Amino acid sequence: MTFLDDDLRGDSFVIGSLRALLGEDVSGVDPWVSFIDDRVAVLFCPQCGDLACGALTVDVHVDGEIVEWRDIGYQTGLGDERVTSTTPPVTLRFDRAQYEATVRTLLAVWSA
Numbered sequence: 001m002t003f004l005d006d007d008l009r010g011d012s013f014v015i016g017s018l019r020a021l022l023g024e025d026v027s028g029v030d031p032w033v034s035f036i037d038d039r040v041a042v043l044f045c046p047q048c049g050d051l052a053c054g055a056l057t058v059d060v061h062v063d064g065e066i067v068e069w070r071d072i073g074y075q076t077g078l079g080d081e082r083v084t085s086t087t088p089p090v091t092l093r094f095d096r097a098q099y100e101a102t103v104r105t106l107l108a109v110w111s112a
Contacts (some may be wrong), residue, residue, distance in 0.1 A: 016111065018106055020040040021035075021040055022062070027102065039058060040059075041055035041075075042057065051076070053076070054075065055071065065095065071089040
């Protein structure tokens with residue numbers, strides 16, 4: 001079963017974004033993959049994918065058996081200013097093996 005149109009496969013922005021979520025170095029990839037402060041967009045404009053429209057961003061930390069999305073907030077691609085909606089900032093923690101398996105599965109689908 002496939003849920004992705006063949007004309008969308010290989011999209012460098014999506015592939016770069018997924019690699020950034022794995023904590024991989026994405027320098028030299030599509031410049032819109034991460035913000036100038038190295039934060040990664042997890043939700044962005046579904047119409048154009050342009051980070052200048054604004055995005056929900058996270059600071060990805062990969063450490064040992066845990067992956068953390070730290071300091072979740074709203075940000076635009078025009079600068080490194082961001083708006084957080086809660087104090088203290090929200091952090092989500094994931095089991096690294098499960099997280100990486102999920103993201104790598106998505107990466108395989110988009111890269112196929």
